[in-house]
Amino acid sequence: MSNNGSVLKPGFVITLGLLTGLAALTVDISLPAVPVMAMALAASLSSSQQIVGVFIAGMAVGQIPAGLASDRAGRLPVLYAGMLLFLGGAVAASLASRVDVLLAARFVQGIGAAAAIALPRAIVRDIARGKDAARLMSLMTMIFTAVPVIAPSIGALLITQWGWRAPFIAIAALGLLLVFAIRSNIHETHAPTETRHPLRQLASSFAEFFAHRQSIFGLLLIVLPPAGFMSMIALAASLVVTIYGFSIAQFGFIFAAAGVSILLGATLNRILVSHFDALRLIGIGIALMGISAAQLLLIAALDQAPFAWLWSCVCLFMLTIALTMPNATVIALDPLPKIAGVASSIIGTLQNICGAAGAIIGATIYDGSVRNSVIMMAVAGSLTVLVYLLRALFVPHGIVRHPDELARD
Numbered sequence: 001m002s003n004n005g006s007v008l009k010p011g012f013v014i015t016l017g018l019l020t021g022l023a024a025l026t027v028d029i030s031l032p033a034v035p036v037m038a039m040a041l042a043a044s045l046s047s048s049q050q051i052v053g054v055f056i057a058g059m060a061v062g063q064i065p066a067g068l069a070s071d072r073a074g075r076l077p078v079l080y081a082g083m084l085l086f087l088g089g090a091v092a093a094s095l096a097s098r099v100d101v102l103l104a105a106r107f108v109q110g111i112g113a114a115a116a117i118a119l120p121r122a123i124v125r126d127i128a129r130g131k132d133a134a135r136l137m138s139l140m141t142m143i144f145t146a147v148p149v150i151a152p153s154i155g156a157l158l159i160t161q162w163g164w165r166a167p168f169i170a171i172a173a174l175g176l177l178l179v180f181a182i183r184s185n186i187h188e189t190h191a192p193t194e195t196r197h198p199l200r201q202l203a204s205s206f207a208e209f210f211a212h213r214q215s216i217f218g219l220l221l222i223v224l225p226p227a228g229f230m231s232m233i234a235l236a237a238s239l240v241v242t243i244y245g246f247s248i249a250q251f252g253f254i255f256a257a258a259g260v261s262i263l264l265g266a267t268l269n270r271i272l273v274s275h276f277d278a279l280r281l282i283g284i285g286i287a288l289m290g291i292s293a294a295q296l297l298l299i300a301a302l303d304q305a306p307f308a309w310l311w312s313c314v315c316l317f318m319l320t321i322a323l324t325m326p327n328a329t330v331i332a333l334d335p336l337p338k339i340a341g342v343a344s345s346i347i348g349t350l351q352n353i354c355g356a357a358g359a360i361i362g363a364t365i366y367d368g369s370v371r372n373s374v375i376m377m378a379v380a381g382s383l384t385v386l387v388y389l390l391r392a393l394f395v396p397h398g399i400v401r402h403p404d405e406l407a408r409d
Contacts, residue, residue, distance in 0.1 A: 011185035016123060017140040018178060019079075019116040022086070023059060026113065026171050027052055027233060028151035031255065032248050033164040034237045040164055043099035050363060052234040054103045056356035058110020059117060060349050066115040067122065067345025068202050075119050075126075075341070076188050082115025083179050090172035094165055109171075110352075116178070118341070118348040125333045125340035126189035133333075134273045134281075137326040141266035151259075153252035160249065190341070205342035215343070217394035218332025220387045221282060222325055222347055225289070226355035228380030229321065231362030232314055232373075238366060239373045244307045254311065261315040265322030278327040279395075285323030286388040292317040293381030296374045303371040310374065317381060324384075354380075 030051060038048035062082070070078040089109030096102035124136050158166035196204070209215055232239075240251045265285075272281055295313045299305040329347065336343040362376045 009185070011181075012187070013136070013139055015178070015181045015185040016120040018181065020120045020140050022116045022174070022178065023055070023110075023113050025151050025174065026090075026109065027055060028255070028259070029155040029158075029167045029170060031152055031233065031237050032156040032159055032251060033167050035241060035248070036159055036164040037099075037102075041097070041099045041102070047099055047103075050103055050360065051106050052230065053356050053360035053363060055106045055110040055113075056230060056352045056359060058107040058112075059114045060110075060352035060356055062111035062114025063118045063345040063348040063352065064202070064342070065345075067118050067341040067343070067348075068198060068205070069341075070115075070119055070122060070190065071205070071339060071341035072192050072198065072201070074188050074192055075123055075190050076182070076186060078115050079119055079182055079186065080179070082112045082119075083175060083182065084112070085109075086112030086116065087172060087175040087179070088112070090168065090175050094168035094172055114345075114348070114352075117352075118345045121329060121333065121344040121347070122340040123186075123189050125337060125344070134278060134327055134330045135270065137329060138266055138270040138273055138322075141262070141269070141322050141326055150256060152255040153249075156248050156252035202342065205339040206346070208339055209336060209343050209346055212335045213394045215332045215335055217387075217391060218328040218330075219347055219350065220394075221328035221384060222332065223350045223354045224380055224384040224387065225317075225321055225325065226351050226380075227358030228377035229318060229358075230355035231358040231376035231380075232317075234359035234362050235366055235373050238368075239370075243368065243370060243373065257311065258315050258318045261319040262322050265319040266326075268319075269323050269326060273327075278331050279391075281327045282324050282331075282388065285320040285327075286385055288316060289320040289324070289381045290385040292320065293378050293385065296378035296381065300371045300375045300378055303369055305370060310370070313374075314377070317377060 034048050034051065037051075038044065041048070066078050066082055069081075086109050089105050089107075089112055092105035093102055093109060096105055120140065121137075124133055124140070128136050154170070155167040158170060236255055237248075237251060240246050240254055241248060246254060269281060272284075276284075292313045295309075296317075299310055299313070332347060333340060333343055358376050358380065362373075365372045365375075
């Protein structure tokens, strides 16, 4: 851990956690608006559900430029630029009168949010590695999951009181508050020394990332699960409200259970990280994910299930996210201190491409059945388990700790 204790003040860690959770909150708070928004804008439910996929796609587009720029210019200037773009997109979304305009605004929002999702990981790698990095990432996970846990309930309340635009206005207000939080709490952690042409630097960074099989292994464990849980997030309102007949207000509390599951997983991870190495913690998460995925496959085959059974499988899947992804991120970034910005953006870009693909495919194949609502999560979980079982192909001698100096030093 960095000796600069001032950097690790509570405000610093909380702000990093909120930035990391900005994407999840932006998605979750707007989910209850989907059915109402579709009617208000005279749009199909399928096109309205794309507000998740296009937002994630925007983040996928924006992360490589954000990571490269932060390696060249420092973390703070890129964070500010990204948040201002996010804020502009949020305002445009709240004012949209057609669904195509709303989707375009969400895409712009996603590009701006790319910096918020990619750079906190780079900042953690700037100042910590190994178990110190895992503890910090676990703490950030606990912070950022605490907000999305209540986001759907807040979104449902806002819609009930002020209509479907209210959650989008709240997102814009949050973006503005985070700009001030960055100014007050985040300190520059990376002093850039790069003088090469940006494209040459980018090519070199990509080559270095994919030269490390340990980084590829961590990457696969990070990018596969989002295809499943983003599909479920995109379809959650339709599944809960349309198929199972719960109200929008009830949906907020039901969806919050999935957020609580992530929070419980993050809490468990923070406790266990002092006793187990990253690979063993990932193994615990993968075992639980396999249990969830197997049951979801059975539910898909049956094309029906009691809601309590189905949603408990979803919550178990979400709990495993907090056990696998922070530790897989540490494994992936550990060999790459000098290119933490680009490395983090590679992870984030591929993660969001998979997440966007899962959300878009899920919305496209949605036909009102239980089967098509859960199948993407079941398949993504199964593939993640398979990658872990084949880990000897990537890390035949186990995870190697890299003694490279911290990038900020």
